[in-house]
Amino acid sequence: MTAAEPTDGTDYFANHARARQFPWTLYHQPLERDLGQFLRQVAADQPRGEVLIVGCGLLHEIDAAPAGLTFHVADIDERAVRAVLARDDARVTGGTVVPPEMPVDEGLGARQRFAAIYAKEVVEHVLAWPTWLVGLRRALVPGGRLWLSTPNYGEPWLPAIESTVLELVA
Template sequence: MAELRDFYENPETPVSAAEDRTARIVAFLREIVGAAREPLTILDVGCGDGGITRMAAEAAPGHRVVGMDWAAAPLRTASGKGLTVVRGGAAHPGLPVASGRVDVVIFSEVIEHLVDPDAAIVELRRVLRPGGHLLLSTPNLAAWFNRGMLLLGMQPVFSEVSMAHVFGRPGNSVAGHLRLFTLPALRQFLLAYGFADLTVRGAGYHDVPKPLKPVDRLLRHWPSAAAILTVHARKSP
């Protein structure tokens, strides 16, 4: 765990959310805010440098939006943007939040980085009120381009075999991905841990080569083959 903490404290480690997946998370949030009858508490777990936290605050004026991250360096950046932030994470010893106190948890581009996603999802469910909302995004192992790369015997995009270097796949940035989901696996995972009413939308991938971007934009309408999976789920009673 110390090695992972050092990895995310490194300023070269990516901690910012890409535009397309962020837009889809914020679109889900706008729908929730639009139906709210009283002020909501919105917690962005794994907020990084606060990109989504800031957009969530703009989308939910009059509601309480808090960013949380376990790495101090990106949290300082988020704080410098005038955001309300708290240090903590879903991993052991758990979120520093009382049970059933949160209306919306944002968990964007986090679950793929975790050693123990089971413990994390249990924590997220614990802090949500009954019927509370989980907004989650994660790379899709079965993205359309990964299917082709596997047929060619190449390492899929998003997957990593080293925390120091990129091997066997395009790109040169190590993101620290430890867990990758397909859409069926993600559905089963969330349902097993007490979430229901799942709505899934695909999102594009910012690093797709320019000639292939039209294909990526088209296939985001087919979530099981989209580059990124974005999910709105509700905590079951």
């Protein structure tokens, strides 16, 4: 994973903000629905559980979270962590900037364990993904849940949307 500073003056969060706008919602809404279901399962298992969010972006999906869960955010980009903490949401317990390629549990100081972890479209950016995945597992409590997503390029509709509608709008 790498954190690149924009060289063209674009806002780092421009793509994150678009997730809530049509036509990007065609891609993001199904992911967020599935993530909402995952968080409801976590809350059923551990109603006061803490969830680690790896690659937090703007944390749009916190709106789908059941009451009682709390969240710790981790990202390789301190701007993302800062933006989430600036929301001043009581459900966010903290934020950690983790070095790229470092296993998350090591980046957190191996001191915290979480009821669940989710990483939405992060793993495909990680070169040392086997070690990274092991770090995620170590950061879970026994019986904890893990949710990962990647861009679904195996589906014929995603490349079609990206090469037509999204390119025209962007």
